[in-house]
Amino acid sequence: MIKVESIDYKYEDGTLALKNVSIDLDKGKVIGLIGGNGSGKSTLFLNILGILKPSKGKIKYNNEPIKYDKKSLRDYRQKVTMVFQDPDKQLFYSKVYDDMAFPLRNLDIAEDEIKEKVNASLAEVKALDLIEKPTHFLSYGQKKRISIGGALIMDSKVLLLDEPTSGLDPAMSKEVKSIIKNLSQEKRIVVSSHDMDFIYEACDYIYIISKGEILGEGVAEDVFLDKDILEKSGLEKPWLVKIHENLNLPLYKSESELLENRD
Amino acid sequence: MKNIKYLGLSVFLLLLSTPSISHGMHIMEGFLPAKWAIFWAVLALPFLILGLKNINKLFKEDVNAKVLLGLAGGFVFVLSALKIPSVTGSCSHPTGVGLGAILFGPTVMTVIGTIVLLFQALLLAHGGLTTLGANIFSMGIVGPIISYGIFKGLKKTNMNRTYVTFLAAALGNLATYCITATQLAIAFPDPASGLVGSLMKFLTVFAVTQIPLAIVEGLLTAIVYNLLIEYKEKGVISIENI
Amino acid sequence: MLIIDKYAYSNRLADSDPFLKFIVVVIALAITTTIRSIYINIMIFAMMSFMTTKVAGIPLDKYFRILSIPMGFLLISTITILVSVSKIDIFVYSINMFDYYIGITISSMEESIYIVTRVVASMGAAFFLGLTTPLNNLVKVFRKLHLPKSIIELIVLIYRSIFIFLEEAQEIHTGQELKFGYSNFKNSLRSTGLLLRSLFLRVLLRYKEMVIILECKLYDGEFKTGD
Numbered sequence: 001m002i003k004v005e006s007i008d009y010k011y012e013d014g015t016l017a018l019k020n021v022s023i024d025l026d027k028g029k030v031i032g033l034i035g036g037n038g039s040g041k042s043t044l045f046l047n048i049l050g051i052l053k054p055s056k057g058k059i060k061y062n063n064e065p066i067k068y069d070k071k072s073l074r075d076y077r078q079k080v081t082m083v084f085q086d087p088d089k090q091l092f093y094s095k096v097y098d099d100m101a102f103p104l105r106n107l108d109i110a111e112d113e114i115k116e117k118v119n120a121s122l123a124e125v126k127a128l129d130l131i132e133k134p135t136h137f138l139s140y141g142q143k144k145r146i147s148i149g150g151a152l153i154m155d156s157k158v159l160l161l162d163e164p165t166s167g168l169d170p171a172m173s174k175e176v177k178s179i180i181k182n183l184s185q186e187k188r189i190v191v192s193s194h195d196m197d198f199i200y201e202a203c204d205y206i207y208i209i210s211k212g213e214i215l216g217e218g219v220a221e222d223v224f225l226d227k228d229i230l231e232k233s234g235l236e237k238p239w240l241v242k243i244h245e246n247l248n249l250p251l252y253k254s255e256s257e258l259l260e261n262r263d
Numbered sequence: 264m265k266n267i268k269y270l271g272l273s274v275f276l277l278l279l280s281t282p283s284i285s286h287g288m289h290i291m292e293g294f295l296p297a298k299w300a301i302f303w304a305v306l307a308l309p310f311l312i313l314g315l316k317n318i319n320k321l322f323k324e325d326v327n328a329k330v331l332l333g334l335a336g337g338f339v340f341v342l343s344a345l346k347i348p349s350v351t352g353s354c355s356h357p358t359g360v361g362l363g364a365i366l367f368g369p370t371v372m373t374v375i376g377t378i379v380l381l382f383q384a385l386l387l388a389h390g391g392l393t394t395l396g397a398n399i400f401s402m403g404i405v406g407p408i409i410s411y412g413i414f415k416g417l418k419k420t421n422m423n424r425t426y427v428t429f430l431a432a433a434l435g436n437l438a439t440y441c442i443t444a445t446q447l448a449i450a451f452p453d454p455a456s457g458l459v460g461s462l463m464k465f466l467t468v469f470a471v472t473q474i475p476l477a478i479v480e481g482l483l484t485a486i487v488y489n490l491l492i493e494y495k496e497k498g499v500i501s502i503e504n505i
Numbered sequence: 506m507l508i509i510d511k512y513a514y515s516n517r518l519a520d521s522d523p524f525l526k527f528i529v530v531v532i533a534l535a536i537t538t539t540i541r542s543i544y545i546n547i548m549i550f551a552m553m554s555f556m557t558t559k560v561a562g563i564p565l566d567k568y569f570r571i572l573s574i575p576m577g578f579l580l581i582s583t584i585t586i587l588v589s590v591s592k593i594d595i596f597v598y599s600i601n602m603f604d605y606y607i608g609i610t611i612s613s614m615e616e617s618i619y620i621v622t623r624v625v626a627s628m629g630a631a632f633f634l635g636l637t638t639p640l641n642n643l644v645k646v647f648r649k650l651h652l653p654k655s656i657i658e659l660i661v662l663i664y665r666s667i668f669i670f671l672e673e674a675q676e677i678h679t680g681q682e683l684k685f686g687y688s689n690f691k692n693s694l695r696s697t698g699l700l701l702r703s704l705f706l707r708v709l710l711r712y713k714e715m716v717i718i719l720e721c722k723l724y725d726g727e728f729k730t731g732d
Contacts, residue, residue, distance in 0.1 A: 051717050074723060081721055089714050094665045095641050098730055103722040105729040134514060134641065136668035150722075291575040293627020294582065294620065297538035318655055326726035327716050329655075333662025334670075334708045334715075340663065341670040341704065344506070345678075345697070374656065378663055385635040385643075386507050386667075388574040392631050393534050447582065451620075454610045455591030468585045479694070486698035487705065 001025055001188055002048060002080065002158055007057030009040075009047055009212075017043045018054070018212045025158065028205030030184045032220070033192040035209035036234055041192045044209065045160050048190075050076055078107075082160040083151045087143035091135045096122075096146055099135060103154050121153040122146075125179055141172035148179065158188045165195055177202060200224060200238035201254045208233050221251055288443045288473060289398050292384070292391025299450040304396025310404050311377060314370035321371065332375060340379045344387060369407040376403030401442035410435030428488045433481025440473040441466065506671055509571065509632075513639045516561040523642035524649060526634055533630035537623050546622035553629030561637045571636075572628060579624055587617045640664055644730070658728045669711070670704055677703055 002025040009018040018040050025031055035041055046052040048059060050066055050073050058065040066076055084090055093099040100118045109117075122128045125145040130138065138146065144164070151159060164180065165173045173195075180202060183189060193199050199206065199220070206223045208215040216229040223229065224241045237245075240258065244251040252258040295303075321328050377399050383389040390398045414431040448462035456463070513519065518526070533549050558565050589596075590607050599608025634643075640660075647657050677700050681687065686696035 046717070049721060051720060073720075077721055077723060084714075084718060086714075088669055089711065090718050092665060092715075092719075092728070093661060094668070102724075102728075106723040106725050106727075134639065135665070137514070154722075289575075289578075291578045291624060291628075292631045293534075293537055293624040294579075295538070296541075296623070297535070300538055315653055315655065318659075319653075322655060322726070326724070327712075327719070329658060329662065329726075329728070330715050330719065331708075331712045333659060334666045334712055336659060336663035337666025337668075337670045338704055338708050340667050341674050342701070344671065345674065345700075374659070375663075378656070378660055381660075382663070382667065384631065385640070386509050388509065388571055388628075388632065388635075391627065392634075393538055393627055451586045451616065453589050454612050455589045455593075455595060460589070461586075464585050464589075465582075468581060482694060483698055483701065486694065487701045490698055490702040491705070 001062060003060040003063070004044070004048060005058045005060060007047060007054035007059065009043055009052060010055040016212060018047065020057075021209070021212070021214055022057075023048075023207055023214075025188050025190060027217075028203065028219075030180070030189045030191065030203045030205075032199040032203030032206040033190060033209060034194075034196070034199055034206060034233075034235060035192075035215075038211075039209045040212040041209060042162065043212075045082060045162060045190075045192070048160065049080060049082055077156075078154060079156050080158040080160070081151045081154045081156040083148050083162065083164060085163040085166060087140070087147040090147040090150060091143060094134050094136060096127075096130050096133050096135055096138075099146070100150055100153055102150075117153050117155075121149045124152055124182070125149040126175065141168050144168060144172070144176070145179075148176070152183070156187065158190070159183065161189065161191045163193055164191060165193060165198055173198075196224075196236045196238045197240070200240060208235070210234075221253070225251075288401070288440050288469060289380075289383070289390030290394040290443060290446065292388075293393055294391070295394050295397060295446075295450055297393075299446070300393045300396060302396075303394075303400050303446060307373075307396050307399040307404060310370060310373050311399070314372075314374040317371050318374055332371075336375045336378055339375065340382055343379065343383055343389070369404075369411045372407045373399065373403045376407070397443075397446050401439050401446065405442045406435045406439040409438040424492075425485045425489060429481040429485040432484035433477045436477040436480045437473070440469055440477070444469060506675065507667075508567070509635050510640070512563055512567075512636050516563055516637050518556075518561040518637040519639055519642075521637075523638050523646050526638050527643070527646045530630045530634040534627055537626040537630065541619055543618060543622045546619075546626035549626040550622075550629040553626070553633045557629070557633045557636055561633075563636050568632075568636075571632060572625075575628070579621065583617050583620055586620065587613050589613060648730070654727075657730075661728060661730070666711075670707070673707060674700060674704055 002023075004021060004023040006020050006022050007018055008016060008020065011017055021040075021044060023031075023033075023044070033041055033044065043052065047054055050059065050068060053068055060066070061076065061079065066072065091099050092102060097118055100121060101114045104114045104117060118131070119128065122131055125148050127142065127145045127149055130142055130146065135143070135146070144167070148161070148164065161180070164176050168176060177198060180189060180191065184202075191199070191202065203220050205218070206220050207217045208223065208229055210233045215233050216223060216226065218226075221241075224238055225245075230237060240252050240255070243249050243258075249258075250261075252261070318332075377395070380390055380395060380398050380403060381392075384391050384395065410431040413434055414427060417427040417430065444462060444465035447465050448458055451461055452458045453460035453464060533553065537546055537549055554568065557563050558568050587609055588607060589610060590605050592605060594606045594608070595610055596606055596608030597611050597614065599606045601607075644657060644661060647660065681696045681700065685692065686699075687693045
């Protein structure tokens with residue numbers, strides 16, 4: 001659906017934040033974007049969203065380059081949306097319901113339809129019980145789920161998630177991972193994370209970005225077995241890959257697979 | 264990004280001009296009888312209306328100004344919830360309206376100040392709903408205007424910016440307390456010495472806490488100003504020189 | 506940290522009609538500030554505190570702690586009004602110092618009693634509103650009263666950002682305290698200055714980021730609310 005074609009992105013002061021970056025979101029249902037801090041992940045996301053405009057190259061949606069006039073962007077952003085890392089920055093109202101309803105009200109959707117959608121989205125992130133709560137009484141994990149819900153409500157075709165599990169305890173992390181898994185059945189997902197185990201298990205295709213350039217890409221299993229790329233990008237190996245390499249076990253895709261095949 | 268500089272500038276000046284709303288003297292709930300409560304509210308109203316007009320104009324020009332003002336308002340309120348270090352050891356709470364936008368004008372600050380005062384009354388038990396008018400007048404109108412005026416006036420001279428900031432903040436704060444004392448004196452004239460006598464009483468009694476507070480306010484604002492300039496020189500933020 | 510806000514959401518009257526509460530409090534405040542009657546004021550305070558503590562369920566000790574917040578002002582101001590200085594002895598009680606009499610007149614005594622009862626009654630009423638009505642509900646009242654739209658939007662936005670900055674301020678403060686940032690006056694001054702600078706910068710940073718996110722959420726200039 002979305003193709004990033006050889007884009008460069010320059011900051012105001014001239015430094016190149018992205019160099020010749022190409023991404024094809026059709027390569028997988030859940031695409032992982034991994035790289036260290038400052039590697040350009042957020043800048044790339046902002047380019048995909050049309051918030052930033054590449055200095056060279058194009059962003060294409062369904063093979064059409066995106067247009068940057070107000071109306072086109074408005075339409076485009078109903079098709080692609082993002083969950084940012086810090087939930088507090090995405091909660092504008094002090095009532096969960098109002099915050100969820102915000103984008104729909106901007107689209108002048110009728111209130112009763114809004115009610116349905118808010119309920120549905122909150123149910124998807126298992127936060128229906130929080131619907132009437134004031135946002136400032138929510139825990140970090142709850143806020144994180146609400147911010148995902150707030151993006152889901154836009155019913156976009158593509159969903160970008162920046163570090164969805166950062167700051168979460170293991171239980172909540174697991175919750176979020178399963179939410180993402182469910183979502184991947186209807187939407188194209190792009191996720192960035194430092195959690196290599198999560199990326200390995202959740203993603204089918206991976207891009208590695210470092211200092212604004214794509215170092216490598218490929219199917220999850222291949223990428224993580226490539227020693228050179230991993231060294232160059234300074235990334236950790238997922239534990240399932242480690243045990244495959246060091247304990248002579250086959251390469252499993254997930255913990256459950258490993259446990260099923262133990263004998 | 265020119266926009267952020269522009270707005271950053273005004274919010275910055277907001278910070279400097281008057282720490283009145285956060286650290287002024289609130290007249291507490293119910294202290295003023297209806298006659299005076301209404302009098303000051305009526306007096307404050309035209310400023311509020313003017314401020315509202317300017318705010319609407321501003322919002323029309325820039326849809327994001329709302330967000331910035333919302334954040335600035337939260338900032339001013341939190342300032343007032345903090346405890347200011349005080350020489351005497353008693354705890355005082357800042358008023359923080361210093362953020363009088365030179366761009367927006369002190370009238371916009373009046374609107375923000377009013378909302379912050381409302382929240383102070385409802386959430387912190389500082390000030391009051393009946394005394395909102397009087398407090399708006401002293402802390403949201405006179406204070407910012409004085410600080411803003413001093414700042415703008417001295418800006419043309421060669422005086423060191425840090426001193427200007429100190430004076431603008433401290434004197435604005437002092438002006439607030441003088442107005443409050445006047446409001447109280449008018450409402451409660453002294454049986455022996457009348458209005459003037461009452462004014463003297465209140466000024467004297469409150470001077471004990473308010474004068475040190477005004478000085479600390481001024482110092483703080485000047486310190487923050489310097490710290491921001493430090494960051495500006497290191498290129499962390501871009502604020503144009505006023 | 507904002508204990509009044511916490512109670513506003515968790516008390517037994519949190520969901521009751523905010524408009525009703527508002528009217529009751531407005532009427533009470535009108536009475537306390539216009540009618541000079543000690544007894545009526547005391548009655549109003551009794552009613553309001555009863556509703557706040559027994560009906561709404563605010564614990565009595567916390568209630569009185571909140572009431573005591575502005576007491577310093579009440580004490581000092583009332584004494585200031587009570588005591589006068591005059592060359593002629595017009596006083597009921599007085600002491601003589603040099604050429605002057607410092608004392609209390611009958612009228613200032615009366616006035617002070619009215620002030621104290623008026624203040625306490627008004628506080629009872631205002632705090633009833635503040636302690637039992639969550640701000641989100643109060644906003645409904647504002648809308649019904651047709652307060653200007655921009656002001657209501659600002660109220661909602663400011664309310665939200667208050668909590669964001671409170672949390673940040675507390676974190677910064679705690680961090681500084683652990684490093685002895687508030688051990689003496691000079692340090693406190695400097696630490697507070699640093700805290701203010703951080704908060705101020707965060708205003709600008711958050712603004713930048715919120716603008717981006719608002720675009721993603723199709724913000725068109727209005728922060729609409731349902732009703």
